[in-house]
Amino acid sequence: MADEQSSYENVVEMRGIVKRFPGVLASDHVDFSLRRGEIHALLGENGAGKSTLMNILAGLYRQDSGSISVNGRPVTFSSPRDAIKAGIGMVHQHFMLVPSQTVTENVLLGLDDPRFLMRLSEYDKKVAELGEQFGLRVDPRAKVWQLSVGEQQRVEILKMLYRGAQVLIMDEPTAVLAPQEIEDLFETLRSMTLQGKSIIFISHKLNEVASIADRITVLRRGQMTAGGVSAVGVSTQELARLMVGRAVVFHLDKSPASPGEVVLDVKDVYAENDKGLPALRGLSLNVRKGEIVGVAGVAGNGQRELSQVIGGLRKCAKGEVRLKGELVSNRSALYGIQRGLAYVPEDRTHVGSAPNLSVTDNVIMKKYRQAPISHSGLLDMNQATRFAKGLKEAYDIIVPTVETPVRLLSGGNLQRVILAREISGEPDFMVAVQPTRGLDVGAIEGVHRLLLTQREAGSGVLLISEELDELLWLSDRIYVIYEGRIMGEIQLGGGDASQETVDVIGQMMTGTPLENIRMERDA
Amino acid sequence: MDFIIIFQAGVATGTVLLFATIGELLTERSGVLNLGVEGMMLIGAMTGFSVTVATGNPWLGLLAAMLFAGLVSQIHALITITLHADQVVSGLALTFLGTGISLVLGEGLSKAGTVALLPSFSVPLLSQIPILGPVFFTRQSILVYIGYFLVPVTWYFINRTRPGLHLRAVGEYPAAADALGINVHGMRYLYVFIGGMLAGLAGATISLAVAPGWFSELTTAGQGWIAVGLVIFAQWDPVRAAVGSYAFGALRRLILDIQGPTVLFGFANPFYYNPYWGFFLQMLPYAFTVIVLVIGSREAIRKRLGSPAALGNTYIRGERGL
Numbered sequence: 128m129a130d131e132q133s134s135y136e137n138v139v140e141m142r143g144i145v146k147r148f149p150g151v152l153a154s155d156h157v158d159f160s161l162r163r164g165e166i167h168a169l170l171g172e173n174g175a176g177k178s179t180l181m182n183i184l185a186g187l188y189r190q191d192s193g194s195i196s197v198n199g200r201p202v203t204f205s206s207p208r209d210a211i212k213a214g215i216g217m218v219h220q221h222f223m224l225v226p227s228q229t230v231t232e233n234v235l236l237g238l239d240d241p242r243f244l245m246r247l248s249e250y251d252k253k254v255a256e257l258g259e260q261f262g263l264r265v266d267p268r269a270k271v272w273q274l275s276v277g278e279q280q281r282v283e284i285l286k287m288l289y290r291g292a293q294v295l296i297m298d299e300p301t302a303v304l305a306p307q308e309i310e311d312l313f314e315t316l317r318s319m320t321l322q323g324k325s326i327i328f329i330s331h332k333l334n335e336v337a338s339i340a341d342r343i344t345v346l347r348r349g350q351m352t353a354g355g356v357s358a359v360g361v362s363t364q365e366l367a368r369l370m371v372g373r374a375v376v377f378h379l380d381k382s383p384a385s386p387g388e389v390v391l392d393v394k395d396v397y398a399e400n401d402k403g404l405p406a407l408r409g410l411s412l413n414v415r416k417g418e419i420v421g422v423a424g425v426a427g428n429g430q431r432e433l434s435q436v437i438g439g440l441r442k443c444a445k446g447e448v449r450l451k452g453e454l455v456s457n458r459s460a461l462y463g464i465q466r467g468l469a470y471v472p473e474d475r476t477h478v479g480s481a482p483n484l485s486v487t488d489n490v491i492m493k494k495y496r497q498a499p500i501s502h503s504g505l506l507d508m509n510q511a512t513r514f515a516k517g518l519k520e521a522y523d524i525i526v527p528t529v530e531t532p533v534r535l536l537s538g539g540n541l542q543r544v545i546l547a548r549e550i551s552g553e554p555d556f557m558v559a560v561q562p563t564r565g566l567d568v569g570a571i572e573g574v575h576r577l578l579l580t581q582r583e584a585g586s587g588v589l590l591i592s593e594e595l596d597e598l599l600w601l602s603d604r605i606y607v608i609y610e611g612r613i614m615g616e617i618q619l620g621g622g623d624a625s626q627e628t629v630d631v632i633g634q635m636m637t638g639t640p641l642e643n644i645r646m647e648r649d650a
Numbered sequence: 651m652d653f654i655i656i657f658q659a660g661v662a663t664g665t666v667l668l669f670a671t672i673g674e675l676l677t678e679r680s681g682v683l684n685l686g687v688e689g690m691m692l693i694g695a696m697t698g699f700s701v702t703v704a705t706g707n708p709w710l711g712l713l714a715a716m717l718f719a720g721l722v723s724q725i726h727a728l729i730t731i732t733l734h735a736d737q738v739v740s741g742l743a744l745t746f747l748g749t750g751i752s753l754v755l756g757e758g759l760s761k762a763g764t765v766a767l768l769p770s771f772s773v774p775l776l777s778q779i780p781i782l783g784p785v786f787f788t789r790q791s792i793l794v795y796i797g798y799f800l801v802p803v804t805w806y807f808i809n810r811t812r813p814g815l816h817l818r819a820v821g822e823y824p825a826a827a828d829a830l831g832i833n834v835h836g837m838r839y840l841y842v843f844i845g846g847m848l849a850g851l852a853g854a855t856i857s858l859a860v861a862p863g864w865f866s867e868l869t870t871a872g873q874g875w876i877a878v879g880l881v882i883f884a885q886w887d888p889v890r891a892a893v894g895s896y897a898f899g900a901l902r903r904l905i906l907d908i909q910g911p912t913v914l915f916g917f918a919n920p921f922y923y924n925p926y927w928g929f930f931l932q933m934l935p936y937a938f939t940v941i942v943l944v945i946g947s948r949e950a951i952r953k954r955l956g957s958p959a960a961l962g963n964t965y966i967r968g969e970r971g972l
Contacts, residue, residue, distance in 0.1 A: 219829070
């Protein structure tokens with residue numbers, strides 16, 4: 128078997144893959160080949176067809192036409208199980224782990240061995256050994272919910288390796304990791320290729336692709352714009368052009384900050400998460416007028432709860448939030464809105480908008496109480512429509528009519544609807560959580576412009592994001608959050624942040640307070 | 651008022667709750683909430699009694715009760731798992747359907763008189779243990795003894811076996827189970843069926859052992875709802891479910907017995923002299939159930955209690971999250 132395998136240079140060979148979804152050609156005659164022991168990056172914007180192509184390879188979808196062969200042998204997969212049997216395992220962007228079970232239990236899920244009774248301690252040992260072999264350190268007896276995101280990712284990889292995967296498909300693996308964790312992951316991936324594994328690395332981040340990949344395939348709107356080019360000697364500008372189809376502005380012009388008085392003051396706030404566990408533990412920060420303040424941190428360190436406490440959607444047990452000096456915490460969401468608070472929540476489709484309501488209904492949600500839309504307690508729908516049409520023009524919302532339900536809008540357009548609603552209220556302060564998650568490069572640029580406009584207009588913006596690059600581009604200051612506490616605050620001048628700054632932020636993101644980093648450096 | 655008798659009877663009547671609670675617990679562990687327990691219990695009670703009347707064999711009655719209730723539970727499975735309807739609504743409808751079916755088919759059964767019952771016996775040696783002997787091992791129905799086995803077996807099954815691991819995965823994070831080739835829908839059908847069979851067994855336990863006979867919907871008298879509440883109270887753990895079931899059984903008996911004596915702890919017994927107070931006492935288990943269900947309907951609280959994360963959610967492949 129081993130001999131037979133090694134006689135083929137290409138472990139995976141996909142030819143002329145076509146996949147149609149209603150109204151979209153998600154994959155248009157794409158060819159893809161993976162060599163043994165290489166890291167092959169699949170680059171493209173959201174919706175370019177990267178995930179579709181890989182879901183076909185992983186057995187989740189069936190291609191409409193085209194062929195796949197593994198080790199030179201044609202295969203057809205009708206389920207993920209078939210793909211795993213052929214040695215192809217996918218690590219999904221959203222981890223497929225059962226939080227209440229242990230690492231070993233998650234690894235064993237769905238396998239035929241053990242047959243009935245489970246002596247977990249035996250399998251704990253096997254899992255630990257496998258982790259040792261590939262440098263994936265994680266306690267097999269730990270419950271998954273206790274693990275950091277980086278460790279959970281290791282469990283996902285272990286799951287696939289345990290099933291004998293020769294090919295690992297990593298779907299946007301760095302999206303949830305801190306910089307140091309990304310380095311660890313890259314190290315692991317490289318050591319895995321040395322042990323004969325082949326890796327497909329799906330990403331839309333050019334810098335990462337350039338630093339990890341041996342070869343690169345670029346997709347745009349379901350079509351291949353570059354097929355398996357060597358990563359050596361291709362510039363990020365070139366890749367960006369292949370990905371987007373036009374030159375991309377990486378750096379927006381940003382005037383120097385001219386911050387005014389403090390508009391948002393969060394003092395010593397304690398709050399619980401949905402499970403009743405402490406999520407914020409004595410968190411303090413402030414935002415002044417005319418500045419964008421970033422909150423950096425690995426997902427799940429209290430960012431969501433922080434934004435909810437500020438937005439009036441979550442009670443805090445201790446501490447206070449003041450908006451322009453007035454206490455807004457532990458009151459209603461309306462109380463904050465009436466005092467100039469704008470909130471762009473993380474969940475666009477359920478919290479940020481009402482999916483089945485029209486664009487008009489969604490944009491008047493904060494205005495329907497006031498004239499001219501409210502007329503002695505009744506809604507003036509003509510005024511509402513006029514207002515919505517005005518916003519559609521001003522914010523470049525692409526939608527057939529303002530009566531269209533917002534669930535039919537693309538992510539970028541929906542975010543524009545939400546931002547239009549929030550900004551049109553002329554807020555003094557805005558909290559934006561992951562405002563560009565899942566948007567393509569063009570739409571991200573638009574959202575960034577709107578945030579900068581807010582800053583220029585003299586309002587304060589608190590930007591909570593897991594994209595460190597985004598925070599570094601936009602913010603004037605950055606706080607780093609870890610387990611519900613602020614680890615430190617970094618002032619950013621204009622221009623690019625230094626590598627040192629990034630390193631310091633990365634260390635804070637994994638739990639080292641700024642003072643300790645400074646002390647260590649001075650020592 | 652003899653506490654030994656109260657607990658002995660509590661274990662016997664608690665066995666009814668135990669079967670129904672364990673069944674619903676298994677169903678809920680797979681992520682399906684089935685509020686039709688009361689209806690399936692009535693089906694079981696009616697079928698068990700009626701088949702025993704017809705055949706003279708209570709074992710046959712028991713088997714028929716479990717199969718028929720299991721069959722009826724599959725209506726709920728079809729509606730919620732395949733047709734993606736709301737589990738609460740479908741479960742409520744199942745209670746009405748089960749009640750209706752059993753009243754129609756049980757017409758005339760109440761005049762059937764006595765039938766052959768399932769055997770009761772004392773366990774040698776074990777029944778000699780002071781207090782525990784008379785409570786657990788003296789003149790109990792064979793179903794009570796089966797109940798003792800069911801609890802550890804269920805616990806072990808859920809926590810220490812491969813199918814149990816898969817059950818927990820399907821109830822906690824079906825997408826993860828699906829990605830690894832576990833048949834989520836198939837598993838849910840199976841556990842709804844097992845829950846239905848155990849509810850049927852619970853019903854037959856009433857009509858063939860604990861309170862023999864068919865007394866229309868008063869046969870179960872809302873115990874199916876108590877079982878649904880007990881699952882939350884037990885935090886989806888079979889051992890706690892057993893403790894809760896027996897405690898409730900004893901409580902029901904205590905409420906009856908406390909109204910008997912004229913003197914209670916050296917005082918005039920208020921429950922004897924004010925019969926209305928007895929009704930208040932009889933209401934308590936149901937009031938408790940209502941409170942537990944109201945509390946348990948808050949998602950945040952359910953999560954704290956350790957509810958299966960995907961409980962109540964339809965699983966459709968490709969939809970993100972649970």
